[in-house]
Amino acid sequence: MNDAAPAPTPAPAPRKRARVRAPELIGKGGWLNTGGKDLTLADLRGKCVVVDFWTFCCINCLHVLDELRELEEKHRDTVVIIGVHSPKFVHEAEHAAVVDAVERYEVHHPVLDDPELATWKQYAVRAWPTLVVIDPEGYVVAQHAGEGHAHAIAKLVEELEAEHAAKGTLRRGDGPYVAPEPVASDLRFPGKALLLPSGNLLVSDSTRHQLVELAADGESVVRRIGSGERGFAGDSFSEPQGLALLPDGRVVVADTVNHALRVLDLESGAVETVAGTGRQWWQGSPTSGPALEVDLSSPWDVAWWQGKVWIAMAGVHQLWTWDPETGTVEVAAGTTNEGLHDGPAAEAWFAQPSGLAAAGDRLWIADSETSALRYVHPTDTGYAVTSAVGTGLFDFGHRDGDAAQALLQHPLGVTALPDGSVAVCDTYNHALRRYDPATGQVSTLATDLREPSDAVLVGEDIVVVESARHRLTRLRLPEEAVRVDAVAHRTQRAATEVAPGTLRLDVVFRAPSGQKLDTRYGPSTRLLVSSTPPELLAGGEGAGSDLFRELVLNPDVTEGVLHVSAMAASCDDDPANEYPACHVHQQDWGVPVRVTADGASRLPLVLAGMDDEG
Numbered sequence: 001m002n003d004a005a006p007a008p009t010p011a012p013a014p015r016k017r018a019r020v021r022a023p024e025l026i027g028k029g030g031w032l033n034t035g036g037k038d039l040t041l042a043d044l045r046g047k048c049v050v051v052d053f054w055t056f057c058c059i060n061c062l063h064v065l066d067e068l069r070e071l072e073e074k075h076r077d078t079v080v081i082i083g084v085h086s087p088k089f090v091h092e093a094e095h096a097a098v099v100d101a102v103e104r105y106e107v108h109h110p111v112l113d114d115p116e117l118a119t120w121k122q123y124a125v126r127a128w129p130t131l132v133v134i135d136p137e138g139y140v141v142a143q144h145a146g147e148g149h150a151h152a153i154a155k156l157v158e159e160l161e162a163e164h165a166a167k168g169t170l171r172r173g174d175g176p177y178v179a180p181e182p183v184a185s186d187l188r189f190p191g192k193a194l195l196l197p198s199g200n201l202l203v204s205d206s207t208r209h210q211l212v213e214l215a216a217d218g219e220s221v222v223r224r225i226g227s228g229e230r231g232f233a234g235d236s237f238s239e240p241q242g243l244a245l246l247p248d249g250r251v252v253v254a255d256t257v258n259h260a261l262r263v264l265d266l267e268s269g270a271v272e273t274v275a276g277t278g279r280q281w282w283q284g285s286p287t288s289g290p291a292l293e294v295d296l297s298s299p300w301d302v303a304w305w306q307g308k309v310w311i312a313m314a315g316v317h318q319l320w321t322w323d324p325e326t327g328t329v330e331v332a333a334g335t336t337n338e339g340l341h342d343g344p345a346a347e348a349w350f351a352q353p354s355g356l357a358a359a360g361d362r363l364w365i366a367d368s369e370t371s372a373l374r375y376v377h378p379t380d381t382g383y384a385v386t387s388a389v390g391t392g393l394f395d396f397g398h399r400d401g402d403a404a405q406a407l408l409q410h411p412l413g414v415t416a417l418p419d420g421s422v423a424v425c426d427t428y429n430h431a432l433r434r435y436d437p438a439t440g441q442v443s444t445l446a447t448d449l450r451e452p453s454d455a456v457l458v459g460e461d462i463v464v465v466e467s468a469r470h471r472l473t474r475l476r477l478p479e480e481a482v483r484v485d486a487v488a489h490r491t492q493r494a495a496t497e498v499a500p501g502t503l504r505l506d507v508v509f510r511a512p513s514g515q516k517l518d519t520r521y522g523p524s525t526r527l528l529v530s531s532t533p534p535e536l537l538a539g540g541e542g543a544g545s546d547l548f549r550e551l552v553l554n555p556d557v558t559e560g561v562l563h564v565s566a567m568a569a570s571c572d573d574d575p576a577n578e579y580p581a582c583h584v585h586q587q588d589w590g591v592p593v594r595v596t597a598d599g600a601s602r603l604p605l606v607l608a609g610m611d612d613e614g
Contacts, residue, residue, distance in 0.1 A: 048078055050071070052064065053131075080110070082111075133157075135160050136170050151581075235270075254312075274324070396410065530542075
């Protein structure tokens with residue numbers, strides 16, 4: 001027997017990381033949440049910096065804001081999160097709109113307003129959201145696109161803290177965040193409204209995490225429902241949105257950030273959870289079953305139609321239903337792919353459906369990211385989806401006339417009108433629009449609203465939720481529409497120049513430190529590729545398990561958009577752990593491309609890690 005103490009196990013050497021000097025953070029809109037100070041990377045030296053490229057229209061970006069809250073709190077003395085607001089829509093380039101969004105979504109870190117995408121281009125970002133980690137010496141050490149990376153970033157931060165504390169290059173202490181002064185008002189960024197049988201109006205006061213009952217005048221507060229603090233227990237909500245009246249007189253609430261449906265008893269004020277677990281749905285999770293056992297993803301609106309509650313599931317680009325009789329939920333339409341594709345409900349593509357309105361045999365949908373008005377209707381074999389206005393992810397504007405060429409800009413609400421037409425809350429155009437199915441014409445009912453997000457009929461009036469003015473506005477439905485000069489836009493994002501012929505697509509994924517790809521039940525990665533127009537690809541479209549693909553470009557098509565959806569699952573790499581923690585990383589890219597003779601023959605998209613070939 002040897003009584004000598006065993007030799008200590010040497011600590012694992014830090015993983016070698018690529019060292020790329022971080023470009024400066026610049027943006028014409030300036031800084032928010034800093035007390036008026038402009039920040040530079042030199043000001044952040046000594047801190048672990050997480051740069052979050054986001055835009056406020058993007059549901060995945062909002063998910064990441066919530067994912068980062070725990071990291072922000074736990075490492076507040078060593079980590080600085082910097083939001084770089086990088087707009088997709090024209091409205092999102094307005095500085096006042098960014099100021100509103102920072103308050104609306106409770107962003108408690110500095111934000112750089114970059115309306116011209118200057119920093120986006122410097123960091124070669126290709127997708128919303130993208131997270132870039134900069135070490136205390138100012139070098140980029142990791143990049144992550146999409147959702148599900150909070151655990152990996154937390155692990156990396158712990159490694160950086162230890163490494164730079166040992167080197168003497170870590171600086172602890174308060175970061176540069178300065179909270180803005182709170183503003184008093186009865187409503188703060190209200191989302192949706194509902195006319196109650198009493199004649200009062202119920203409003204989701206989203207930023208205050210409450211429901212507010214207003215008197216028939218739309219102004220006097222009758223009562224507030226909810227604790228007012230972000231939460232899931234009892235009567236607490238988290239950024240509630242859609243509201244719908246059930247046949248029994250209760251109200252179903254889309255409790256958006258809690259990923260749940262709640263039901264409010266108007267008489268007692270009691271709140272009950274009826275669907276969702278409080279966890280966000282991820283690829284591979286159940287898509288039907290007992291409502292309280294199935295995860296949901298950012299339900300944004302609800303409507304009673306065809307004997308069920310239909311749910312605009314913005315977080316996964318689908319419509320779901322909840323059946324109160326059976327207590328079950330299931331997918332009703334959509335594939336989780338983001339885009340605009342009509343046809344049988346199971347094959348349709350949506351992009352953040354955010355508003356619903358039932359009208360006879362049609363369920364109208366405000367499909368926000370495609371700037372589209374669409375509807376679901378019964379067929380002999382089930383349901384189908386048809387687009388009335390809108391063409392896809394990258395075309396938007398304010399154009400009236402024939403629906404085939406009319407344009408909207410990120411609509412969030414839709415309301416059925418008595419004459420069979422529908423009013424659309426054309427949110428980023430600050431307008432109320434009208435589509436008439438009988439004539440196929442689009443017109444403008446009202447302008448000079450401020451981010452209208454919903455509207456309800458009250459007698460001969462329509463009451464509009466002006467979300468960014470924190471109020472309800474009552475309008476008389478005009479007999480004649482307003483004439484608006486047509487404006488058309490395309491996204492500011494520069495097209496990626498690619499060479500004709502074969503294009504190598506590489507989705508870069510490096511499992512986080514201490515993890516490996518989860519192959520216990522088969523392939524742990526998924527790649528889905530398509531294009532707009534479909535003719536852009538002569539080969540390489542479809543689904544597969546490899547994160548690389550040889551794409552063949554059609555020589556007759558010179559520009560378009562590549563749609564790429566990638567998923568990877570990684571688990572703790574510890575053979576002794578029978579139940580390792582696993583994490584899903586996923587992202588959808590819409591990459592505008594232009595075919596040119598001297599373009600690139602390789603298209604790298606970083607899901608997690610660094611592109612070693614870049």
